[in-house]
Every structure is written in C-alpha cells, then in structure tokens.
Amino acid sequence: MKLVCTFFFSNILAMAAWGQVTVSGNQYTHANSSNTYEQASPLWTGGAALIAQAGENQVWTLAGWEPANSAVETYVPITQAPSLYQFFFNTPFLYPSNVSTHGLEVAAGDIGAELPIEITDAFAFFRNDANGYYATGNAFSLQGLPIATPNAVVERIYPWPLEYGLEFSGEGSYLTNLLGFGAYGQDSERSGIVDGWGTFEGPYGNFDVLRMRTEIQITDTINIEQLGGGQSIQRPLQVNYTWISPEREGPIMEISLINDQIFSARLMVDGINLRTEENLFEQGLSIYPNPSPDGFQVIWPGIEPLQIQLFDAHGKLVYSGSQTGHYFSRNNLPAGLYLVHFSRNGEALGSKRIVFTE
Secondary structure (H helix, E strand, O other), X not given: OHHHHHHHHHHHHHHHHHHOOEEOHHHOOOOOOEEEEEEEOOOOOOHHHHHHOOEEEEEEEOOOOOEEEEEEEEEEEHHHXXXXXXXXXXXXXXXXXXXXXXXXXXXHHHHOOEOOOOEEEEEEEEEEOOOEEEEEEEEXXXXXXXXXXXXXXXXXXXXXXXXXXXXXXXXXXEEEEEOOOEEEEEEEEEEEEEEEEEEEEEOOEEEEEEEEEEEEEEEEEEEEHHHOEEEEEEOOOEEEEEEEOOOOOOEEEEEEEEOOEEEEEEEEEOOOOOOOOOOXXXXXXXXXXXXXXXXXXXXXXXXXXXXXXXXXXXXXXXEEEEEOOOEEEOOOOOOEEEEEEEEEOOEEEEEEEEEEOO
C-alpha cells in the first residue's frame, strides 16, 4: 500500500511540474534579440481554430499557413541608439520612467500618423526589467531634425513572470509635437489574461507555450496646423492572441482581431524558407493621410504599377485594382479600420492599415 501511494503521489507531482510553463524577462525580447516573422496573407483562414482553444495542456496546431511576406526584427542595445535618442531614453536622473534597455528600428508609419514629409531613423524603445516589459517611447528624424517622444505614461505590456491564470493590465500615453505641421498622440489601455498553456505545433517546430488574450483600446489625437484644429479618434477594440515560449526571445505567434474578425497574424520563423524580396516600405511606399475622411494617396517612387486590395475589418475584400501614385477615393465605404494589401506583378509585398473617419 505504501508503495502504491508513493507511486501515485510521485506521478501527481510530476504532472504538476510538467504543466507549469512560465516565461520570465530573461527569456523574452531584450537587447540583441533578432527574430524573423512571416506575415499572414489576408486570405489565410486558419486562425479561428487557434483562437478557440484555451485552458490547460492544449495543443495548438497551425494549419494551412499562408505567408505573404517576411521581416526581421533586430533589437539594438540602448547604447547603440543614436546619441540624441539616448538623452531621453538612457538618462535616469532626467527621465527615470523612460530608461530603456533596447530599441527597434521601425517603419515611420508604425510610430504615428502617416505624413507627406520625410521621416527617417524611426525607433520604438522598450525596457525589460525584473518587473515587466515596457514600451517607453518613440523617436525619429523629421526632415533631418531629430525628435524624441518619451511616453508620458509608460505602458507595461507584460509583467514577469508570466504563468497560467495571471491577469495583467497597463496604460500608455504620448504626444509628439511636429513643429510646423501639428501634433500626433495616442492614449492606450490594455487588459489581458494568460488563458492557456500547452504546445504550439507549426511548420518551424513545436514549442512549449503560454497563450495570452489581450484587449487593447487606442485613441488617436491628431492636430494639423494647416487645418486649424484637431480631433480625437477612438479605434475599434483590438484583441490580440499571443503565444510565447521560454524557448524563443519573442512571440511564437500573434493574431490580432478587430470587430471579432482576424485582421493580421504573424509567425516566428526559425531562419529557413524566408522570402528575400526588398522591403518596399523602406524605399518610400506609404499612404497619406491616415486617418482620413475621404481617401488616401499612395506614395510610391517606383515606376511600375502596384496592385492594391482593400479589406474591411471583417476580412471582406471591398476593392481590388492597380495604382501608380494615384489617389484612392473612399467612395461609399463606411468609417472604420481597413487593411491595404500591396502586391507587384502578382507577388505579395506587405500591408498597411488605414482608418476612415466619419
């Protein structure tokens, strides 16, 4: 009887230990992390099954993955960021809340409103410390003039350690003054829960993971001096599903929903089967204005035409055609969030979000 009881309790303890997937700060994105991600094609339909699974000891199997393009994210130590940016994000006695450990060079449109002016050297800054993972602010050069925007409210994206059942929340706020143009800012609130643990099975390997469900509410503030005023625009609620593994320095998989419809998805790639086409957004492809009440201009320095597909927040194709730097008219499309998907000669290149206002 003693032998049976000992065997029983030993197995119970082994099962409990096996099920405790946790992720700490030293296992997540930090300085010198470099991750490659494939973005899903707008036509990929395999996300609903992944989202539906929650709870303990799950197996999330990625089926029918259809990538559109790929990109590499390399996080530089804060000491390697441009020196003026370090003044705002690496000076504890002046900006203690905004001290950062690393930064990510990003496309200009990813840090604020799309503007018909030259924005270069754009960075998003982060801090990974014992308490959590934080978004600390942004910086960029506006027609050669460096501009840094430390977050007035530093947003905690995740607390450490992450474990099943943990609930978390955070809020952030910033305002960027663009001399001669106006201002752009954001207020954000997030709340989430670690709602599952188990195994993620994908084309690039199987991983022990935690799954997070996070609700994000963002309000944009836009002030354009030429128009003599501004407005605040509340975006539709965004819900992110994120799979994180202690085996990789970043999310294995992320799926974003708008109005309960999958709007974007990306998958970490293990350095194989990558697309090598040029990043056209770095070459000057953009859309302006964004947000917009009427439509948008496609700004593209190339001479060949681009094919454009416009998807609404429900994933429905509402426009398909070719353009070479011409204005896209909104026509009778309702206000809301849309995805503009670009391709060239039938080859997918990437996507941009556009908000049509009332």
